[in-house]
Amino acid sequence: MSPPSRRPSMADVAARAGVSYQTVSRVLNQPGIVRPETRDRVLAAIAETGYTPNRAARALKTTRSSQIGLLTDGSSLFGPSETVTAIETAAREAGYSVLLTTVGSGVADPAAEPSPGSSLIGSGVDGILVVAAHEGMQPVVAAAASTIPVLAVSAQSPASSDAAVVGVDQRLGARSVVEHLARTGVRSIAHLAGPSDWFDARARLDGFVEGLEGQGLDGVATAPGDWTPRSGYELTRELLASGPPQALFAANDMMAIGALHALHEQGLRVPEDIAVVGFDDTDCAAYLTPSLTTVSQPFAELGRLALHRLLQLLEHPEEPGPPPAALAPRLVARGSTRPEHGTA
Amino acid sequence: MSPPSRRPSMADVAARAGVSYQTVSRVLNQPGIVRPETRDRVLAAIAETGYTPNRAARALKTTRSSQIGLLTDGSSLFGPSETVTAIETAAREAGYSVLLTTVGSGVADPAAEPSPGSSLIGSGVDGILVVAAHEGMQPVVAAAASTIPVLAVSAQSPASSDAAVVGVDQRLGARSVVEHLARTGVRSIAHLAGPSDWFDARARLDGFVEGLEGQGLDGVATAPGDWTPRSGYELTRELLASGPPQALFAANDMMAIGALHALHEQGLRVPEDIAVVGFDDTDCAAYLTPSLTTVSQPFAELGRLALHRLLQLLEHPEEPGPPPAALAPRLVARGSTRPEHGTA
DNA sequence: CACTCGGATGATAACGTTCACATCGAGGCG
DNA sequence: CGCCTCGATGTGAACGTTATCATCCGAGTG
Incomplete structure (x- = not known):
């Protein structure tokens, strides 16, 4: 009495098209092998019944989900x-x-x-x-x-x-940050590190160190942050207590935002007094004040x-x-x- | 020769435990109904074989995935x-x-x-x-x-x-923004609208209008933006061309960031010359300069x-x-x- | 002491699909 | 003209699980 109480199966389609359910399966999986007229008939039946393949059954049989x-x-x-x-x-x-x-x-x-x-x-x-x-x-x-x-x-x-x-290539990205800063005349850089249990954060730190060595610059990395603006803010405050470096390289844009905030609080101008670089090129990076130099990733x-x-x-x-x-x-x-x- | 070529099934577990596979099924689905000793034996066999239920088979039989x-x-x-x-x-x-x-x-x-x-x-x-x-x-x-x-x-x-x-409740949020601005002495507000095909954006616009009426304030809404800082920036620039309002209510924090950027470019101070409010309480909202008044959502x-x-x-x-x-x-x-x- | 009852377990069927094989007709070749 | 091949389709089985029913055993009861 209630016709569509169950989802239509291949058998329903097959009955409607006047073929066996195996033919329906073939139309779906190897359309070339079935005669065009038969195929059209099956396709029409599929459309009429609103059939969709049961993925659970297929997964069970093929062992691929x-x-x-x-x-x-x-x-x-x-x-x-x-x-x-x-x-x-x-x-x-x-x-x-x-x-x-x-x-x-x-x-x-x-x-x-x-x-x-x-x-x-x-x-x-x-x-x-x-x-x-x-x-x-x-x-x-x-x-x-x-x-x-x-x-x-x-x-x-x-x-x-x-x-x-x-x-x-995170190391490459971090190195290019150091090189860019070097070309702007910066001689000492502090890195606001990302969480040490993240592989990307480690690679950025490694690239930072490599870049320093390659350019012959001074540098220091902070304790690991956690990607958040808050951690960028707090790490920057600690850093400033012992005299500001000429540039700050944050592990990501969010931490850079926190750093910018801390610098502004201390009355330091960016980039005149200190340069800041982020990582990721977040949507908002270009619209911060000042707009943020960062590393864009595809x-x-x-x-x-x-x-x-x-x-x-x-x-x-x-x-x-x-x-x-x-x-x-x-x-x-x-x-x-x-x-x-x-x-x- | 290659023992674990296939994922273990209930049958494998059952053979190892010396029961039928149906009993294994019961242990998994209605543990209380099976005798404790049998159950322990089955559980041990499950652990030894590393059995995990095949979800496709279960889904096929139960018609629930x-x-x-x-x-x-x-x-x-x-x-x-x-x-x-x-x-x-x-x-x-x-x-x-x-x-x-x-x-x-x-x-x-x-x-x-x-x-x-x-x-x-x-x-x-x-x-x-x-x-x-x-x-x-x-x-x-x-x-x-x-x-x-x-x-x-x-x-x-x-x-x-x-x-x-x-x-x-987006309308409530938007109304509370207007009310907050009113209590700070603002008399005219512009709303940087979100995309009009988003239900949340529409509700914020509605709440904004309701708030204006409730407080008896002047207000105007811009053309729809697209949630991005860029759209916030551009809409704000257009808005400023015809004289700045006393406050700007952006449909979300990202658009507010774009707005802040545009205001800074024009030499307008926030909040002295113009107030800005966002929506969402993004992680970085508190660390913008100035920190952003916004609406936090659970x-x-x-x-x-x-x-x-x-x-x-x-x-x-x-x-x-x-x-x-x-x-x-x-x-x-x-x-x-x-x-x-x-x-x- | 036979009879029933309930707890514990086993056997069978079914879910909807794909794979392997069987069938069937049409055509080519000896 | 019969045999073989090939393209197109149908039939049977199986994937691993759960639902339903059947079976078995011991204990209770008149």
């Missing part, structure tokens, strides 16, 4: 956000769905009960993409990597190379690349897989640093 | 980001996974081919949560709502009430509430479902507005 897991940090960071969007879009185009899982970067014991990662593994995703890699994700990555492909979107491989890696491209590499890992497991890839960041000079000298 | 769809805007906005995280966490605690789908707010034709929403529906989620509701999601919501429960996390019901609604609570309401809709379909809920936002007065007068 067409879903990938996305392991990301719980905080609303700019970079991860952009990357996630790009990944999801690319995944959808490739016929995959994205299962989102967040894992706090807090100091929660690594072996927490309803582990965020174990639920991902258990949910039957075909592969996992780790977006904002930090130490807290280690156990999850290690556990998953033995079962399914895992690709980290990060500066460097999480510890051992449990996972393949695609990322933006997050969208990164997301697409990461997804396609993961799919390659999934669909051609035999091939060794491409080597780690690193995209190039780009320094964007704005008002918070002084203009570069004509020639070095 | 334990996955919910999350339809959100593709842009990296602050509010949605926080809400999404809260939803995911709450969902995981309740045993659900979250399938993320983004839909651009661009003017893409509403009937685009590989519609973002149709893929969600087809993927067999049990319900859908719409996070940053705008017109572009209408067709998706309408299509899905006839099949499965849909809950909008938004200011007001998308057009017809295809979906239940949970949200933060995004985390919103996410949790939305998820629990959706689950109620899923698990008790017979009940009529709770009425639309609106959480209260909170005005946070900072340096970009002048102090309130002692008494009205």
Whole structure:
């Protein structure tokens, strides 16, 4: 009596089109193999019944879910956000769905009960993409990597190379910041470090140190912050207590905003008295006062690349897989640093 | 020869524990009904084999996937980001996974081919949560709502009430901004409007107008912006060409940042010459110069509430479902507005 | 002491799909 | 003209789980 109480299945479509359910399956999966007239009849029946394939049944039979897991940090960071969007879009185009899982970067014991990662593994995703890699994700990555492909979107491989890696070259970005500052005449730089359990933060710190050595500059790195404006503000205040450097390089734009605030409080002018550089090129960087010199990262491209590499890992497991890839960041000079000298 | 070539199934566990696979199923789903000794034996076998339930098979049999769809805007906005995280966490605690789908707010034709929403529906989620509701999601919501429960996390019901609604009271927030400004002595306010196809933006505009009427103030709203600092900057420049108002109320913090930049360029002091208010209480709002008066929204609570309401809709379909809920936002007065007068 | 009752467990079927194989007609070639 | 091949479609089985019913055993009861 209630006709559409159940979702239409292949059998319903087949009955309507006067073929067997196997033919319906063929129309969906290998359209070329079925006679055009038959195919049209089946397609019409599909449209009439409003049939959509049952993904659970398909996953059960094929042992592939067409879903990938996305392991990301719980905080609303700019970079991860952009990357996630790009990944999801690319995944959808490739016929995959994205299962989102967040894992706090807090100091929660690594072996927490309803582990965020174990639920991902258990949910039957075909592969996992780790977006904002930090130490807290280690156990999850290690556990998953033995079962399914895992690709980290990060500066460097999480510890051992449990996972393949695609990322933006953070060291290069940090070095280019130091070089830019050197060309503006700065001789001493302080780095407001990011959280030390984040791989990207470590790589930026490394690049900072390399840059100092390469340019022969003085420099110091603060204790690790936590990406927030508040930590940038507080680290800057501590730093100023012992005499200001000529430039401040914050691990990201948010910390740079906090730094700008602290500098303004102390009556220091940017960039006349002290230069400030951020990292990420957040939407608002260009509209701060002064506008913020920062490092722009190709997050969208990164997301697409990461997804396609993961799919390659999934669909051609035999091939060794491409080597780690690193995209190039780009320094964007704005008002918070002084203009570069004509020639070095 | 290759023992673990296949994921262990219930049958493997059952063989190891010396019971039938049905007993394994019972241990997992109704532990109380099975004899303690048997249960322990099965649990041990599960641990030894590393068994995890096959969700596809379970979904196929029960016709419930334990996955919910999350339809959100593709842009990296602050509010949605926080809400999404809260939803995911709450969902995981309740045993659900979250399938993320983004839909651009661009003017893409509403009937685009590989519609973002149709893929969600087809993927067999049990319900859908719409996070940053705008017109572009209408067709998706309408299509899905006839099949499965849909809950909008938004200011007001998308057009017809295809979906239940949970949200933060945006009108109240906007009214409280006007009232706050009035108490600081402001008599005329301009509103930098958000995109008109976003329900939250419309509600803020409505609240602004209501507030003006309630306080007997003068006011004007600009053409719609797009949430970005750039649009805030440009709208403010246009506005200043025809004489500055006494206060600027931006539809969100990012647009307020753009506005601050434009005001600074014109040599106007904030808040002495003109007051500025944002919306959202972004992390960086407190660390701008001057620090930004804005409206704080309980995004985390919103996410949790939305998820629990959706689950109620899923698990008790017979009940009529709770009425639309609106959480209260909170005005946070900072340096970009002048102090309130002692008494009205 | 037979009979019933309830707790604990096993056997069978079904969910909707894809894979492997069987079937069937049409055409080519000896 | 019969056999073989090939393209197009149908039939049976299986993926791993849960729902339903059947079975078994011991304990209670008249």
